[in-house]
Amino acid sequence: MTQDYLQRYLFLILGFFGVLSALMVVFTKNPIHSVLYLVLTFFSIAGEYILLNAQFIAIVNVIVYAGAIMVLFLFVIMLLNLNKETEPHKNPYLKFAAVVTGGLMLIVLVGSLKMADTTAIATPYQGQKGLISNLGFVLFHDFLLPFEISSILFLAAMVGAVMLGKKDIK
Amino acid sequence: MSEVVRGIPLNWFIILSSILFSIGVMGVLFRRNAIIIFMSVELMLNAVNLLLVAFAAKWGDASGQVFVFFTMAVAAAEVAVGLAILVVMYRNSKSTDIDVLNKLKG
Structure with missing residues (x-):
């Protein structure tokens, strides 16, 4: 019983940090700070995966997202020299409208789904699925077939990235 | 509530995913920097991943977790191509502000 409550507290703490750093991703002016806060969000999501007994997904999330994709973002930001607060907010109504839209979407989603399934996730310990x-x-x-097709997707993405990155295509 | 407390309720995960997804939508809507918009898209993808893993744990089915792998693969490909497009855009206009992309005339 104590362990169950411990699990819930861990969920709430991780969720709090995740939501807080996700908000900081959106509201921070400096792009490098945004990347670092997004890494923090990914770490808290990986913690939620561990709570769901999906250890391998958690490790892959940390390695692929926080390790590879975010480093790619950082690399591009530093390559393009964007690590300064260069964002002219032209229209103040735009920010307001975006926050209202996102808030309305949140209200609709939470309002329609908050009592969707209140039963607990039943097998947190003995599940070997993850x-x-x-x-x-x-x-x-x-x-197996989607796995093989995703390799074609990667090939296409690689060729596309190289083609886009070339200076002048004859 | 009369039922025995066992584990985390499923709808907590649903609500957390909704909050993260809405924050991502908000970021896409009001940031003008294309890199931040990409990061908000990544945030939305992660919210959906969390929901998939939660449902996989709920029903004891590993297919949901395998779907998360495919989401990660598609996200990696998307980021590679998207950042390449961003570099080309910066090379042409010296800015990553998406407001300079308003003329699709070549």
Whole structure:
């Protein structure tokens, strides 16, 4: 029983930090600070994955998102020398309208889904679904065709990125 | 509430994902810097990933977690191409403000 409450407290703490740093991503002026806050958000989401007994997803989230994609963002920001607060806010109504729109969307989503399923997630401890052997079996057995197709997607993305990055295409 | 407290309720995850997704939508709507807009899109993708993992844990099915892998793969490809487009855009206009992209005339 104590462990269950501990789990809930951990969820609330991680969720609080995640939402706070997500807000800081949006509201910070400096793009580098935004990237660092987004890394913090990804770490709290990885903590939520561990609470859901999805350890491998949590590790992959930290390695791929916080490790690779965010470094790519940082690299581009530093390459383009954007690490200064260069954002002229032309229209003050735009900010207000965006916050109102996002808030309305939040109200609609939460209002329609808050009593969707109030039952607890039942098997937090004995579930073996998030472990790597089970995930690998499902990935290479049920999802083999999408897995192979995603390699074609990566090839296309790689070719596209190289083509876009070239200075002048003959 | 009469039921025994066991674990975290599913709708807490739904609400957390909704909050993160709405923050991402807000960021896409009011930031003018294209890099921040990409980051907000990543935030939305992560909110959906969290929801997929929560449902996978709820129903004891590993397919939801495998879907998260595919989301990550698509996000990685999207970021690679998107940042390349951003570099080209900066090379042409010396800015990553999306307001300079208002003329699609070539």
